[in-house]
Amino acid sequence: MTTPPTTPATVPTVSGSAACYVREHAGHTMTIHSPARFELAAFARFTAGEAMLGLDVETSAIDDKGPRQFDAAFTVRLVQFGSPAEAWVLDPSDPTQRAAIYATLADPARRFVTHTTYDPLAVWAAFGIALGQRVIDTHLLSKLIDPDERAGHGLKELTGRHLDDGLKHAEAALHARMRALAPVGHRAGNAWLTWGWNHLPATDETYVVYAGLDAVYVRRLLPVLLRHCLDFTHLVRMEQWLAARATGITIRGLLLDRPYTTALLDQIRGEHHAAETRIHQTLGFPGGSPRFAAWLDDQLRAAGVTDLPRTPTGRLQVTADTLTALTDRHAGALPPQVRELLAARQVMARTSNLIANLTAFLRAADTAGRVHPQINTLRAKTARMSITGPALQTLKKHDPRLRHCFRADPGHVLISCDFSQVEVRVAAALSGDPTLRRVIASGTDIHDATAALMYGPGYTKEQRTISKRCTFGTLYGGGATALAGQTGVTPEVARQVIDRWQSTYPRVIAYTKRLAGQSEVITPSGRRIPADPARGYANGNYMVQSTARDLLLAAVYTFATAHPEAKLWLFVHDEVIIQAPEHDAGRLRDALQQAMTTTFRGVPIVAEAEVLGTHWGHLPDDMGSQPASFAASTPALTAPGDPDGTSLRH
């Protein structure tokens, strides 16, 4: 693609800023109307002629670790509406323009195209309007076309690939402008960028042109991407529905039990500090320093302990894991004082992760005590979702104190439902392996039955464990080395176990072998996943993991559309958590379990639902009273409007 030079043209006006700017890229002329001289009648004519508008917003700078769009200081500085040839850049600080923005966004007949969910969230935060399914996301479409995150799904990359490099030029110009205007003291590192987003004048030509072109280009991109989606338009519909629900979860937010979280953090910090002080006072340097590793290394050498894990530069590796192994194996050989400092260092390792988590919760919460996690509905190649800010899918499950930080809204309870061994069931359904299908149909424990088939009815506990690992290893594409590494058996023994598993379920093996040779995996739902040429063995996992994800989506769709009174609260891969009115908990628990209990190609898919109660994590009774009371201390909260549909807050 050739790059004709940008043709800046400014339509002169009587005084001050121009009314509009004209830019030409690759033979495409685009007019950008400035907020400096807004004309309501002309804007109304423009919107009346466009059924689908490109939508983009420019906002104040965002701190990713904070409440983002839900921060009290967050503002939308510009709102842009675009057709393929024209953009209107509006400044909401002007009452006339604000009213025009509001009327356009709130019009239930109007559709928008944005890139990512950043803009719909900003629209909610600034105007209280939930766009719901009235918005289509080009990022979502791009992920359906190529689910590989590394394919480049940014708006600049996509428009550069499919249209021309006009946006890239506009962005470069904007950055140059920000650097040029940033005052002394706001130039180091990325400070100029933060300053620019917050303070660049709303009528600055470079800023206005950049903002307007974003809306034009996202609008131009839509039909190009849609053409690539013709083979899976049903997925587009489904994913758009899910994205709107996920945005609803983000908007509603999860209620943080702040008194509990704060008290817990204080307590853990106390433990951490005590351990750190003990080491510092004894040795004269902090437990986290490399000097501690060197000291410990010396002590271990003196005690005759060698052959320990080291970093590439030869330093002793000090992680929670290596410390535990060390204590388990060599504590007896160490003098009491060394043993004690080692234990203190372990406390530090254990508590630092907790502190990081709890701090992140509190930082992410808005003034009402709600966190608004970002949900990427198509993060993994397999379409698995990710949750960030905070990363709620990765909290240590066996320490219920972490999950206990989150609670249902007053008068509500949380209900969780998860699939039982869904990946094994999906593998049975897709491969059609008669033995595995029979095992599942019989309703007995899959791992018990597998061990019995492999070793006879008198199988040992160890044999059950290794055959279970073998089942998962096969689904993941693992081999003898991996199995040996996990179980401690020799690779030869692992090889024999795998052989036994393979002759028990030969059709599963034949199926994954067949998939391994393909350059692309197409799932039953029509999803296309490109294979990694060097790792064809991963294809089986892509297929199974992705299909399991789509079974969850189908079930959630069935449930959520039938029961709008229950609110989706969180997804954890093969588990969904909803929030329901307390008085309705039993009925909605049953309905959720029923929706998730289905049949896939003749194989039963089983799910189990459970009413969790007011909090996510359940504390054992002896932990309940530990950190300060929280039950009655939650302040009355202003309930946000219902963001699931297309609704208005005010």
Added chain:
DNA sequence: GTCTAATGCGCG
């Protein structure tokens, strides 16, 4: 000290 890449560890 500051930055980044790798590692470790949490979840499924």
Added chain:
DNA sequence: AAAGCGCGCATTAGAC
């Protein structure tokens, strides 16, 4: 023949 899969993010380690 051999190959564990998919994530997020704090910590660690090393370069500058």
